[in-house]
Amino acid sequence: MPPSYEASFIAALVQKCTSITSLRQARQVHALLLTTVTVSPQSPYLYNNVLSMYARCGSLGDSRMVFDRMPQRNLISFNALIAAYSRAPNHAVSALKLSTRIAVEGLRPNGSTFTSSLQASYALEDWSIGSQLHAQVVKFGFPNDQCVQTSLLGMYSSCGDLESARNVFEWLVDKDVVAWNSIMYGNLKNEKVKEGLRVFHDMLATGVTPTLFTYSMVLNACSRFGDYRLGKVIHGRVVVSSTLADLTLQNALLDMYCNCSDTQAAFGVFRRMEKKDLVSWNSMLSGYGENGEGEKTVDLFVQFRGISPLKPDQYTFAAVISAMDECLASHYGKPLHAQVIKTGFERSIFVGTTIVSMYFKNGETEDAQKVFYSISDKDVVLWTEMIRLFIFYAVVILFMTIRIDFSEDIPLDKTETYN
Numbered sequence: 001m002p003p004s005y006e007a008s009f010i011a012a013l014v015q016k017c018t019s020i021t022s023l024r025q026a027r028q029v030h031a032l033l034l035t036t037v038t039v040s041p042q043s044p045y046l047y048n049n050v051l052s053m054y055a056r057c058g059s060l061g062d063s064r065m066v067f068d069r070m071p072q073r074n075l076i077s078f079n080a081l082i083a084a085y086s087r088a089p090n091h092a093v094s095a096l097k098l099s100t101r102i103a104v105e106g107l108r109p110n111g112s113t114f115t116s117s118l119q120a121s122y123a124l125e126d127w128s129i130g131s132q133l134h135a136q137v138v139k140f141g142f143p144n145d146q147c148v149q150t151s152l153l154g155m156y157s158s159c160g161d162l163e164s165a166r167n168v169f170e171w172l173v174d175k176d177v178v179a180w181n182s183i184m185y186g187n188l189k190n191e192k193v194k195e196g197l198r199v200f201h202d203m204l205a206t207g208v209t210p211t212l213f214t215y216s217m218v219l220n221a222c223s224r225f226g227d228y229r230l231g232k233v234i235h236g237r238v239v240v241s242s243t244l245a246d247l248t249l250q251n252a253l254l255d256m257y258c259n260c261s262d263t264q265a266a267f268g269v270f271r272r273m274e275k276k277d278l279v280s281w282n283s284m285l286s287g288y289g290e291n292g293e294g295e296k297t298v299d300l301f302v303q304f305r306g307i308s309p310l311k312p313d314q315y316t317f318a319a320v321i322s323a324m325d326e327c328l329a330s331h332y333g334k335p336l337h338a339q340v341i342k343t344g345f346e347r348s349i350f351v352g353t354t355i356v357s358m359y360f361k362n363g364e365t366e367d368a369q370k371v372f373y374s375i376s377d378k379d380v381v382l383w384t385e386m387i388r389l390f391i392f393y394a395v396v397i398l399f400m401t402i403r404i405d406f407s408e409d410i411p412l413d414k415t416e417t418y419n
Contacts, residue, residue, distance in 0.1 A: 017053040026057045030066075044074050051077065055084035060091060078102050079112045086120040095120035096129060109136070111145040118151035127159040143171075150178050157186025177208050184217055193225045210237075212249050219252035228260040251279050258287025263296075281308065282315045289323025297323035298332055312339075314348045321354040329358050337371075347375055353382050 020026050030050055047070045054062040067073070067081050078098065085095035099117045102109050109117075114137050121130040134152055142148045149172050156165035169175070169183045180203040187196035200218050203210070210218075215234055222231035235253055238245055245253070250273050257266035270276070270284045281304050288297040301320045304312070317340050324332060337346075337355055345351045352375045359368035372386055 017049040020053055021057055023054075023057040023059050023062075026053050026059070026062070029053070044070055044072055044077050048074075048076050048080055052080045052084075055080065060084055060088060073105060075102070075107045075110065075113070078105075078107065079110070079116065082113065082120075083116040086116040086123070089123040092120040092123040096124075109140060111142050111148050114140075114142055114145075115147045115151045118148070118155045122151070122155045122158045125159050127156075127161055130155040130159060131164075144173075146172070146174060146176075150176075150182065153179055153182045154185075157182050157189070160186075160190050162186055162190060162192065175206070175208070177203075177211055177214065180208055181211065181214055181217070184214070188217055188221050193221050196221050197225070197227070197230070212243065212246050216249045216252040219249070219256045223252070223256040223259040226260060228256075228262065231256040231260060247273075247275065247277060247280075251277075251283060254280060254283045254287070258283060258290070261291050263287050263291050263293060276308070278310050278313060278316070281310065282313075282319055285316065285319040285323070289319050294323040294325050294328050298328060312343065314345045314351045317343075317345055317351050318354045321351070321358050324358060325361070329361050333358050333364075346371070349375060349377065349382050353385050356382070356386060 016029055017026075020029060030053075033046060033050065047066055051063050051066045054060075054066060063081055063084055067077060070077060078101070082095045082098050085091040085098065096117060099109070099113060099120075102113065114133060117133055118130060121133060130152075133155075137143055137145075137148055137152065149168055153165055153168045153172070156162070156168060165183055165186050169179060172179055180199065184196050184199045184203070187193075187199060197218065200210075200214070200221075203214075215238055218234055219231060222228070222234070231253075238249070238253075250269060253269045254266050254273075257263070257269060266284060266287050270280060273280055281300075285297055285300055285304075288294070288300060297320055301316070304310075304316075317336065321333075321336055321340075340346050340351055340355065346355070352371055355371045356368045359365070359371065368386075372382070375382065
């Protein structure tokens with residue numbers, strides 16, 4: 001192939017590499033490059049594009065194979081693979097190991113290197129590695145890089161070092177929504193709910209427009225803190241802004257209303273959801289159950305089994321079973337237990353605890369004991385629940401026995417004397 005035609009051919013293939021997301025197509029293009037192109041073996045240009053193509057297709061094994069076979073690597077080669085590894089939590093360690101090889105090959109890291117490496121330490125929640133990377137950021141002259149600063153902020157927030165996170169945040173000149181979300185997330189994740197909500201109010205005061213992720217975080221905080229008023233305000237802002245709420249935000253709204261005991265508003269959100277996932281169904285089922293609406297829980301579960309293609313998990317069954325009072329348990333307890341057995345969740349501690357409690361409510365202590373002893377890995381919660389229920393049941397039996405004896409010894413018409 002003449003050089004001019006080969007150059008055009010390479011340009012076309014490289015352009016193709018940037019748009020491919022199918023692993024099958026990626027391997028076809030790679031094979032075509034290997035069999036038809038005689039590009040200089042010293043140039044990393046094509047290799048870098050093929051490496052990134054495989055990473056985009058989700059095949060990090062192929063990306064690493066291309067990287068290892070490169071006759072010559074540059075910083076772009078390292079950054080491409082480190083970035084790919086850092087986006088996959090299971091490969092975060094590989095990203096950090098690879099970053100240590102940059103100096104070995106006589107290269108100097110740049111802002112992209114540190115951004116990806118910090119993202120990997122963020123995924124691992126490894127403060128020690130993150131703080132070492134911070135020192136290198138200063139050493140190599142990137143303390144004012146916006147992307148690096150935001151990654152540092154995310155790393156410290158994830159690791160629970162809120163003081164360092166605040167220091168990085170205050171140092172930022174241009175605090176964009178990503179930075180605000182990071183410092184807010186750090187506070188909320190580390191149970192600093194009031195502080196997290198204060199950050200949200202400060203963000204609004206500066207004129208920064210919240211994202212869907214921002215609203216989801218704040219709604220989760222409202223749910224945990226029981227701040228119904230702010231939750232309603234957030235819902236109003238979402239509606240007024242004409243923002244198309246994604247599933248995560250819808251589930252956060254649903255959960256907030258349920259935890260704030262407004263199941264009517266929660267069901268309104270639930271009913272309008274075009275695509276409900278299992279989290280949506282479980283949240284609504286739990287919301288009804290936790291607010292004493294057992295019949296609605298059972299009705300919704302029947303609806304779920306009838307119209308949804310989704311399969312219930314252990315949280316679904318636990319939500320329904322724990323919501324039933326004695327009357328509901330007597331009618332639906334056994335059939336629900338049968339479904340639990342059929343789906344293989346009977347040995348789940350989470351589900352088993354609710355079934356044990358249900359049988360005790362219904363006075364069926366033998367069935368409760370059978371379920372209890374069928375669970376091989378009993379934790380302290382299950383043991384505590386079993387002991388508590390046995391004590392409660394024994395007290396009830398004792399009380400009934402005493403009451404009967406009392407009635408036999410003292411006629412009811414004479415009990416007025418003791419009032």
